[in-house]
Every structure is written in C-alpha cells, then in structure tokens.
Amino acid sequence: MTVRHIIGASVPRKEGWDKVTGAARYVDDMALPGMLHGATVRSTIARGKIKQIHFGPGVDWNEYVVVSAKDIPGKNCIALILDDQPCLASEFVNHPEEPILLLAHPDRPKLRKAVEAVSIEYDSLPALHTIEESERQSTIIWGRDNTFKNFLVEKGDVDAIWKKAAHIVEGEYFTGAQEQLYIENNGVIAAFDPKNGVTVWGSLQCPYYVHKALITLFALPEEKVRVVQMETGGAFGGKEEYPSMIAGHAALLAMKSGRPVKIVYDRMEDMAATTKRHPSRTRHRTAVSKDGRILGGEIEFTIDGGAYATLSSVVLSRGTIHAGGAYYWPNVRIRTKAVATNAPPHGAFRGFGAPQSLFAMERHMDRIAQVVGISPVEVRRRNFLKSGQTTTTEQTIKENIDLDRLLKRALELSDYAAKKKRFAEKNKAGTNRKGIGIAAFLHGAGFTGSGERYLNSLVGAEAGADGIVRVLVSSAEFGQGTNTVLCQIAAEALGLPYENVSIAQPDTSVVPNSGPTVASRTAMIVGKLVQSAARGIKETLTKTGLLHEDYSPEQFRAACKEYIATHGALKSYARYEAPPDVFWDDEKYRGEAYAAFAWAVYVAEVTVDLTTYSVTVDDFVALQEVGRVLHPVLAEGQITGGVAQAIGFALYENVVWQDGRMMNNQMTNYIMPASMDLPPIRVFFEENGNVHGAHGAKGIGELPMDGPAPAILNAVEDATGVRFCSIPLLPEDLFEALRPEFNEQAVPSSVRGIA
Amino acid sequence: MNPSSAESAKRGISFIVNGEAKKVLAHPMERLLDVLRNNLGLTGAKEGCGEGECGSCAVLLDDMLVNSCLIPIAQANGASVVTIEGMSAHSLMKPLQESFLECGGAQCGICTPGMILAAAHLLDKKLDPTLADIREGLAGNLCRCTGYMQIFEAVAKAARRRVTQ
Ligand code: FES
Ligand code: FES
Numbered sequence: 069m070t071v072r073h074i075i076g077a078s079v080p081r082k083e084g085w086d087k088v089t090g091a092a093r094y095v096d097d098m099a100l101p102g103m104l105h106g107a108t109v110r111s112t113i114a115r116g117k118i119k120q121i122h123f124g125p126g127v128d129w130n131e132y133v134v135v136s137a138k139d140i141p142g143k144n145c146i147a148l149i150l151d152d153q154p155c156l157a158s159e160f161v162n163h164p165e166e167p168i169l170l171l172a173h174p175d176r177p178k179l180r181k182a183v184e185a186v187s188i189e190y191d192s193l194p195a196l197h198t199i200e201e202s203e204r205q206s207t208i209i210w211g212r213d214n215t216f217k218n219f220l221v222e223k224g225d226v227d228a229i230w231k232k233a234a235h236i237v238e239g240e241y242f243t244g245a246q247e248q249l250y251i252e253n254n255g256v257i258a259a260f261d262p263k264n265g266v267t268v269w270g271s272l273q274c275p276y277y278v279h280k281a282l283i284t285l286f287a288l289p290e291e292k293v294r295v296v297q298m299e300t301g302g303a304f305g306g307k308e309e310y311p312s313m314i315a316g317h318a319a320l321l322a323m324k325s326g327r328p329v330k331i332v333y334d335r336m337e338d339m340a341a342t343t344k345r346h347p348s349r350t351r352h353r354t355a356v357s358k359d360g361r362i363l364g365g366e367i368e369f370t371i372d373g374g375a376y377a378t379l380s381s382v383v384l385s386r387g388t389i390h391a392g393g394a395y396y397w398p399n400v401r402i403r404t405k406a407v408a409t410n411a412p413p414h415g416a417f418r419g420f421g422a423p424q425s426l427f428a429m430e431r432h433m434d435r436i437a438q439v440v441g442i443s444p445v446e447v448r449r450r451n452f453l454k455s456g457q458t459t460t461t462e463q464t465i466k467e468n469i470d471l472d473r474l475l476k477r478a479l480e481l482s483d484y485a486a487k488k489k490r491f492a493e494k495n496k497a498g499t500n501r502k503g504i505g506i507a508a509f510l511h512g513a514g515f516t517g518s519g520e521r522y523l524n525s526l527v528g529a530e531a532g533a534d535g536i537v538r539v540l541v542s543s544a545e546f547g548q549g550t551n552t553v554l555c556q557i558a559a560e561a562l563g564l565p566y567e568n569v570s571i572a573q574p575d576t577s578v579v580p581n582s583g584p585t586v587a588s589r590t591a592m593i594v595g596k597l598v599q600s601a602a603r604g605i606k607e608t609l610t611k612t613g614l615l616h617e618d619y620s621p622e623q624f625r626a627a628c629k630e631y632i633a634t635h636g637a638l639k640s641y642a643r644y645e646a647p648p649d650v651f652w653d654d655e656k657y658r659g660e661a662y663a664a665f666a667w668a669v670y671v672a673e674v675t676v677d678l679t680t681y682s683v684t685v686d687d688f689v690a691l692q693e694v695g696r697v698l699h700p701v702l703a704e705g706q707i708t709g710g711v712a713q714a715i716g717f718a719l720y721e722n723v724v725w726q727d728g729r730m731m732n733n734q735m736t737n738y739i740m741p742a743s744m745d746l747p748p749i750r751v752f753f754e755e756n757g758n759v760h761g762a763h764g765a766k767g768i769g770e771l772p773m774d775g776p777a778p779a780i781l782n783a784v785e786d787a788t789g790v791r792f793c794s795i796p797l798l799p800e801d802l803f804e805a806l807r808p809e810f811n812e813q814a815v816p817s818s819v820r821g822i823a
Numbered sequence: 824m825n826p827s828s829a830e831s832a833k834r835g836i837s838f839i840v841n842g843e844a845k846k847v848l849a850h851p852m853e854r855l856l857d858v859l860r861n862n863l864g865l866t867g868a869k870e871g872c873g874e875g876e877c878g879s880c881a882v883l884l885d886d887m888l889v890n891s892c893l894i895p896i897a898q899a900n901g902a903s904v905v906t907i908e909g910m911s912a913h914s915l916m917k918p919l920q921e922s923f924l925e926c927g928g929a930q931c932g933i934c935t936p937g938m939i940l941a942a943a944h945l946l947d948k949k950l951d952p953t954l955a956d957i958r959e960g961l962a963g964n965l966c967r968c969t970g971y972m973q974i975f976e977a978v979a980k981a982a983r984r985r986v987t988q
Pocket of ligand 1: 869870871872873874875876877878879880881890891892893
C-alpha cells in the first residue's frame with residue numbers, strides 16, 4: 069500500500085476541485101432569504117468629538133435600518149487584547165474611516181447614496197500622523213504617553229563594549245505600510261434570532277477570535293454565538309482581527325432588523341478602512357571588531373500602531389525577537405515600542421513585525437561589511453548563529469543548524485561570485501546597472517514565548533461508520549493548504565489513504581478551538597495535535613480489540629462501524645502540552661522565544677535602469693531550511709507567494725497617506741506585482757527535522773516575507789553604490805539619489821555623468 | 824428615483840449564457856458581473872476590484888476575454904457569454920484544471936476562475952505558448968497568493984498535455 073508515503077507527497081488539495089471549477093463558495097456567493105445589505109458610515113476626520121449627526125434629504129430613511137453605538141447590547145468594543153477599540157464610535161473618533169453608524173437596506177445600490185446623505189459635524193482635535201509626531205507627545209492621543217507597548221531585551225553588558233570596538237556602525241532604516249490586498253475583500257453575513265443568538269458566516273482566519281468578540285459585544289453566553297468560516301479568498305493576516313469588526317457590524321444590523329444582513333466591502337472601502345502592515349523605524353548602533361565580528365549593539369525598533377492597540381503589542385513582540393536576525397550577539401540591548409497615531413489601526417500581515425526589523429538588520433549587515441572592508445558574504449559568515457549559541461533572548465539553539473552551508477549553497481544556486489564579478493565589469497558603461505544582494509534570516513514558528521501555553525489549543529478527530537475520519541479544528545484554509553496538510557498528517561497517523569480523511573468546515577458549533585490560524589503555527593503546532601488526536605482513534609479501536617495492527621481501510625471501516633454501533637460515536641481529542649524544555653520569562657523577555665526557527669538565505673539579482681529609474685528583479689533564489697517539507701508543491705507555493713508579496717513591499721507597494729487616510733485606496737493606484745513584474749522565483753529546501761512539529765515540520769508561511777526586501781536593496785546598492793535605507797524604494801527615490809545634478813555626493817563616481 | 828421608476832427604467836435583455844438563451848430584466852447600466860451573480864446565480868466570476876484591474880470577474884463575451892465588472896448589461900444584449908461554470912465542456916478545461924491542481928496554481932482560489940478563463944483564452948489562440956506568452960496572456964489577472972510561478976507552470980503543462988493528447 070502507498071499509505072505510508074502521504075507525508076512529503078504532493079497530494080491533491082482537498083478543496084482544489086471546487087476552486088478550479090468555480091464551485092467553491094465564498095461569503096459573497098451566499099445569500100439568505102430576506103437578506104438585507106449593510107453599509108458603514110465612517111468618520112471623515114482623523115480625530116475629534118462627534119457633535120451632531122444629520123440624516124440628509126432625498127433619502128426615505130424609513131426604508132433603512134440604522135444602528136448606532138446605543139444599540140449595542142454588551143460592551144462597545146472589539147474584544148482582542150486591550151479592548152480599547154470601539155465597535156462604533158459614539159463620542160470621539162480617533163482615525164479617518166472609523167465606523168460611526170450602520171445602515172441596512174434590501175437593495176445594495178441604494179446604500180451608497182444613503183451613506184453619502186449622512187453628514188456628521190465634529191469638533192476636531194489635533195491629530196498625530198507619524199512615529200516622530202507621536203513620540204514628541206505634543207498631544208496625547210492614547211494612554212499616558214501615546215505608547216501601546218514597550219519591550220526591553222538585554223543580554224550581556226552592552227555599555228562596556230563600545231570601548232573595545234574597532235568600529236561603531238550606525239544606521240537608521242524605515243519600512244512603509246503595506247496593504248494585504250487579498251483579492252477577496254472582507255465580508256460576512258450575520259443572522260440573529262432571540263432564541264439561538266448570533267450566527268456569522270464570513271471570510272476570516274480565526275473563528276474563535278470573532279466568537280470572543282461577539283460574546284462581548286452582545287453579552288451572550290458562548291453557545292449563543294456561532295461563527296462559520298466560508299471559503300476565504302486570501303487573508304495574509306488581513307483577516308485575523310478585522311473580521312471581528314465587520315462581523316459585529318452585520319450582527320448588530322441583523323439584530324435590529326430581524327433579518328439576515330450581508331456586509332461585503334468594495335475594494336476602496338476595504339483598502340481605506342481595514343488594517344495594513346505597521347510602518348516601522350529601526351536604529352542600529354553596533355560595536356564591531358577589526359575582523360568584522362559583532363561585539364554588541366543597541367537596536368531601537370519602533371512601529372506605528374495606528375489609533376487603537378489591537379494586535380500591535382504582539383506584532384512588536386515578534387519584531388523585537390527577530391531584530392537581531394540570524395546572528396550571534398554576545399551583548400545586546402533591544403528597546404522597542406509601538407506608538408499611537410491617528411490612522412486606522414495597523415494589524416497583522418504575514419511576518420508580523422519580523423519583515424520590518426529584519427529589513428533593518430539585513431541592510432545593516434551590508435553596512436557593517438562596508439565599514440569593516442569585508443564582503444557581505446564574509447560578514448554574515450563571521451557572525452552566524454551556531455548550534456549551542458544563544459539568541460538575543462538567550463534561547464540556546466538546540467537544533468542542528470549550519471548557516472554557513474546554507475549560505476554556500478545559496479551562493480552556488482544563484483551563481484553569486486561569477487555574477488558579482490561580471491556586473492562590476494558591466495556597470496562601468498551603459499545606462500543599466502546590475503547588482504546582486506543577499507539576505508540571511510530566521511523566522512520563529514508558533515506563538516511567541518508563552519503564547520502557545522495560553523492558547524491551550526484543542527484538536528479533535530471523529531470517525532464515521534463509513535470509516536472516514538474527519539479532522540476537527542478551527543484552523544482555517546485561506547489558500548495556504550491547511551486542509552490538505554492536516555489531512556495528510558491524520559492519514560499518515562492512521563495508516564489510511566489520504567482520501568479516507570476529511571476536514572470539517574470551521575464552525576464554532578462543531579470544531580474545538582485549535583487556536584488562530586496565524587504565526588506559521590498550523591503545520592507545526594496544530595499538526596502535532598492532529599497527529600495525536602488521530603492516533604487516539606486508532607488506539608481506541610485497538611484497545612477495544614476491534615482492530616489489529618496492519619489493518620486495511622476496509623478493516624478500519626468495519627471496526628469504526630462496530631464501535632459506533634455500541635458507543636454512539638468515535639471521537640478523540642488532543643490538547644497542547646508545552647514541551648518540558650521550553651522556558652520563557654515574559655517580564656524580562658528572555659528565554660525560549662519559539663519552539664523552532666526556520667532559516668533561510670535569499671539572493672536577489674536586480675537591474676537599475678538609469679533612464680527610467682526603475683528597479684527590476686531579474687532572478688531570485690530562495691533557499692530555506694524549514695524542517696520536513698510535508699507537501700512540496702504547497703510549500704513551494706508558500707515561498708513563491710511570499711517572495712512576490714515581499715518584492716511588492718520592497719519596490720511597488722506605496723501607501724500614500726494624507727492626514728491619516730490612505731489616498732490611493734484602489735488597485736489602479738496601489739500597485740501589487742502582476743505576472744509581468746516578477747523574476748523567476750527559484751525555490752529550494754534544505755531538509756533538517758526538529759523535534760517539535762508533526763513529522764519534523766516547522767512553520768513556513770511567513771518566512772518568505774522577511775528576506776526579499778533587504779536582499780533587493782542590498783542588490784540595488786551593489787548596482788548603484790547608493791545606500792537606500794527605506795522601503796518601498798520607488799523610481800522617484802532613485803531619481804533623486806542618482807540624478808547627478810540633484811545630488812552630487814550621493815552618486816558614486818562610477819555612475820556620475822552617465823544618466 | 825422612486826422604486827417604480829427604477830423598475831420602469833429596467834429593460835429586457837436577451838443573451839446566451841453558457842449556451843443557453845436567457846432573458847433578464849435589468850437596468851441597462853447594471854454590470855454584467857452583477858447580473859450573472861445575482862440574477863442568474865452564476866457566482867464563479869468574482870468581484871476583486873470593480874474597476875477592471877484584477878481580472879477575477881473575467882468572462883468570455885463573444886469569445887473575447889472581458890472583465891464583467893466593466894460591462895454594462897446592455898452591451899451583452901444579443902451576445903454570448905461564457906463563465907467558468909460553462910467551460911466544463913471546453914476541451915481545454917480538463918487539462919487546465921488538472922494542471923492547476925497538480926502544480927499548485929490555485930491557493931485561495933478567488934482568482935482561479937478568471938485565471939483559468941484567461942489561460943483557456945490564451946491556449947485557444949496559441950498552441951504552444953512560450954513563458955513570455957503565458958506571462959503576457961495572464962497580465963490582466965492578479966493573484967496575491969501564488970506569486971504566479973505555479974500558475975505559469977500549470978498553463979505550460981496544460982498546453983503540453985493538449986499537444987500530446
Ligand atoms: S472585479 Fe472586475 S477586474 Fe477586478
Ligand atoms: S490563488 Fe489567491 S489570489 Fe490567486
């Protein structure tokens with residue numbers, strides 16, 4: 069039987085056929101009888117007091133259901149961490165596009181006019197729009213000091229290190245906001261009835277986050293809130309916390325109208341009002357020895373959280389822990405903070421703070437190399453973490469890692485040395501400059517520190533009388549392959565063919581809380597629990613004597629049938645248990661930050677066109693060690709997709725802000741990479757099992773977001789000699805730096821006089 | 824405009840959808856996308872942007888690949904429209920769907936109906952497309968999940984399959 073080889077095989081995606089035939093059901097493909105459509109009236113200013121709301125003429129308001137904060141039966145907040153974000157603003161608004169009123173009508177086109185007919189008078193208040201403005205505290209917009217959260221990581225004695233340094237290397241790095249730009253906008257349908265409470269169907273990542281938020285908003289007991297995840301058209305973190313907001317809105321309208329209500333945003337509303345990646349600023353000051361070894365340093369990492377706390381503390385945490393990169397720091401002090409501004413709250417987006425702080429680290433490594441006078445390759449080689457050494461949080465690397473070897477292989481795969489030479493020669497003439505750059509990095513899988521212990525995830529498996537085992541998890545499929553990978557793991561654990569395992573639609577009335585579908589935790593952490601739950605089924609059957617080793621699917625079916633005939637059902641559950649050797653101190657931010665890290669070296673090759681000032685990525689090598697690859701095609705797809713998003717982050721995706729509002733909230737003026745814009749993305753894996761995950765798998769989904777941006781900017785510097793420290797890097801930035809008459813100093817002699 | 828005048832502004836539109844004659848009552852400026860999805864229950868075409876950028880609403884209109892979010896229904900009067908649901912009989916569909924599944928061409932799947940229609944349209948015109956042809960043929964279809972590589976592979980594989988079949 070081929071049963072034994074399900075892990076590591078590229079079996080067909082569970083819901084794949086529905087997707088390629090157009091039969092897959094997303095929330096906007098669903099309608100309920102008598103359903104109304106909902107819309108949101110939002111603030112037009114960044115900060116102020118609501119004075120008065122006028123319902124303008126030309127609209128028959130009797131046709132509309134109107135909901136305001138007064139209609140909220142429970143607590144007016146989106147319950148998450150600090151519960152500071154209102155579901156509907158009642159007195160004050162703190163950012164543009166903040167929801168104030170909700171309208172519902174049977175006819176969707178009639179809503180737009182009604183939304184426009186509502187006018188709101190404000191007493192506006194001073195607003196803050198950048199990290200620097202927030203730090204200056206000229207006005208306090210949140211808490212006591214505009215700060216959502218601080219972390220301090222200290223290792224060794226940084227203050228003593230400066231006098232021993234041969235070089236002190238400083239740098240400041242910036243990353244911009246980035247829109248997740250899932251192709252399916254946020255959307256939900258909600259229904260309410262007094263007896264059963266609230267039911268929500270939606271496009272979402274974390275059914276139990278929405279569940280918790282609705283319980284708080286409606287003051288209902290757990291069993292009176294039901295959340296069902298529909299097929300979800302991309303998420304990338306953008307459907308982690310926001311769905312709680314839109315679900316709350318639709319449910320309030322459903323309660324007031326007594327009818328089901330659908331709210332599906334159009335693209336402009338989705339881009340303007342929902343979360344984006346946190347903009348960041350990182351400062352490095354590094355003490356380096358004569359031969360380019362890091363002796364110690366200070367890192368300051370600051371993110372712009374927008375107007376409410378939402379997930380900023382957690383994003384900051386991940387950014388903090390990744391700030392030192394894949395290197396050994398004998399001494400380090402990392403000070404980080406998330407600050408408030410009057411923009412819509414920034415939120416989860418693939419990588420979750422790590423792409424920001426790693427961008428800085430990997431640009432800074434190239435800077436250190438220059439100052440010391442060694443190559444970007446050598447500086448990394450001399451500072452790589454090794455097994456047995458400790459990270460910045462003093463986590464001992466127990467797994468067997470060999471970053472030198474990873475780097476060497478990446479250089480070979482990209483033909484780095486030969487290209488570097490060739491480009492240097494070619495760049496002496498012509499109107500193009502070519503360059504090649506690298507980034508080496510890590511990404512922690514699972515929740516940070518004590519997070520997994522708090523989540524306390526529960527997973528189930530249920531066998532039917534037909535011998536089909538159904539996996540019960542709240543982990544959502546939104547393209548990454550959750551359904552497929554978890555079924556593979558269960559099938560392997562049960563010794564059954566892949567076809568004999570299915571997965572339940574995430575529905576909080578059916579599946580237990582296996583935690584949110586975030587943080588690259590699904591394959592590793594939930595996967596391990598699925599494995600245990602599946603084994604539990606098998607054990608029940610063998611212990612009762614209904615099944616013997618080396619069974620066939622037919623014998624398994626017969627055993628299930630018999631067991632169920634006597635006992636009614638055959639279910640098994642597995643709960644998360646923290647590995648005994650994991651220690652984490654939340655106060656000092658010290659200890660085992662993650663159960664496992666994935667490691668990678670990426671190489672980007674670019675052309676800078678000195679006529680158009682555009683950067684093209686010509687080739688991209690992505691080499692990673694992610695433990696066991698459970699499904700090669702899905703794994704490769706995660707990497708290519710992540711690299712593409714990160715190329716966008718580096719070179720195209722520019723959120724244009726004005727007074728806290730996104731001005732280019734359309735696909736026509738916010739540019740993501742299309743099929744013509746991307747280089748061949750060549751993906752390679754180095755396999756190396758670790759002890760924590762199912763079959764030695766580590767997280768994979770976020771890793772590819774971390775490396776491309778610094779690799780590309782390192783390549784641009786290699787091509788042009790100009791040190792760019794901010795992304796997105798747009799043609800106008802290159803123009804300013806490279807046009808000789810604009811800026812003589814910034815232009816290296818090799819470029820001067822040609823453009 | 825009160826509801827009755829809105830009703831009276833509606834017109835009868837006759838067109839062929841997936842090979843079947845259909846008649847709908849719609850305002851002439853209503854989008855083909857909405858008529859397909861709401862009046863005819865054909866939800867395979869998706870709205871990603873509503874302004875002709877993403878291609879997730881792609882359908883064939885008299886054998887041309889169009890974004891149905893930009894087509895007023897009046898323009899479809901008398902025309903023949905094919906959506907992903909109506910493609911099952913097309914000889915390219917099986918190889919395309921199978922290749923998309925094998926190569927990982929569909930992740931979240933929201934761009935997939937449009938992507939497959941664009942691919943079928945390309946393969947109808949080009950027997951043996953180069954990678955550059957494929958990139959160009961799919962240039963109007965955005966995918967945020969895959970980074971396109973596996974989609975290119977899927978389309979190339981479907982083309983090879985057709986040649987060998
Ligand atoms: S929805 Fe029609 S092109 Fe995007
Ligand atoms: S598969 Fe998700 S957008 Fe293409």
